[in-house]
Amino acid sequence: MNAAIEVEALSKRFGAVVALEDVTLKVENGRVVGFLGPNGAGKSTLMRALLGLVRSDSGEAHIAGLPYAHLPAPAKTVGAVLDIASAHPRMTARAHLHTYVALGGMDRSRVDTVLSLVGAQSYADRRIGTFSTGMRQRLALATAMLGDPDILVLDEPSNGLDPSGSAWLRTFLREFADADGAPYCSPAMCSTRLSTRSTTSSSSTEAAPSGLAHSNDS
Numbered sequence: 001m002n003a004a005i006e007v008e009a010l011s012k013r014f015g016a017v018v019a020l021e022d023v024t025l026k027v028e029n030g031r032v033v034g035f036l037g038p039n040g041a042g043k044s045t046l047m048r049a050l051l052g053l054v055r056s057d058s059g060e061a062h063i064a065g066l067p068y069a070h071l072p073a074p075a076k077t078v079g080a081v082l083d084i085a086s087a088h089p090r091m092t093a094r095a096h097l098h099t100y101v102a103l104g105g106m107d108r109s110r111v112d113t114v115l116s117l118v119g120a121q122s123y124a125d126r127r128i129g130t131f132s133t134g135m136r137q138r139l140a141l142a143t144a145m146l147g148d149p150d151i152l153v154l155d156e157p158s159n160g161l162d163p164s165g166s167a168w169l170r171t172f173l174r175e176f177a178d179a180d181g182a183p184y185c186s187p188a189m190c191s192t193r194l195s196t197r198s199t200t201s202s203s204s205t206e207a208a209p210s211g212l213a214h215s216n217d218s
């Protein structure tokens, strides 16, 4: 079975800025892995490269054994939270989710399922423009869960969450990873997480990959 996520010798420059330098990383199924690093270390660039949103200069990034662009059912394979500001402010959360369901050809019943999963039912019919940051985070996570994916790629998912929201997120990720009985281990606080679930793992791990750029201000 393929690793959930596998990155091999990935490098990316933006002009003179080296964002990723020879990053190699493997995330097995059933793990929750957090990336820690200073601002500008390359964490978001790595997430984006994994999801095919940034073209790397060299190296490979595979999800479930394939580059993202080659996944036969991407929404069912991986859910992502990268930019919580992208939802339209005049839409309700429910309308936003219905749009994504229509785009992804998913079952409409997933909307209520994911709203309940992230505890957002009470504000599902409010406009997104009125949401707090934590509410937006939950909506973004709900959107990522629409396809019932096996892998989650989350960039700073705890930003804006209050202490009880952060505790809820940790539990959510643990249960997500444990869905098939696999164990979980997470850094106490991390700004970027990859979470995967499936069947194979028998021990827990956390990792900080080498090769993320060194920030000039660190």
Ligand SMILES: Nc1ncnc2c1ncn2[C@@H]1O[C@H](COP(=O)(O)OP(=O)(O)OP(=O)(O)O)[C@@H](O)[C@H]1O
Residues within 6 Å of the ligand: 014, 017, 018, 019, 037, 038, 039, 040, 041, 042, 043, 044, 045, 046, 191, 213
């Ligand atoms: N599209 C882009 N064009 C030019 N430079 C970019 C681009 N995207 C990222 N960078 C640069 O690449 C480096 C890594 O950025 P990235 O956003 O991946 O860091 P990060 O670790 O996620 O930072 P933070 O913790 O502040 O979110 C930074 O120096 C950033 O300015």
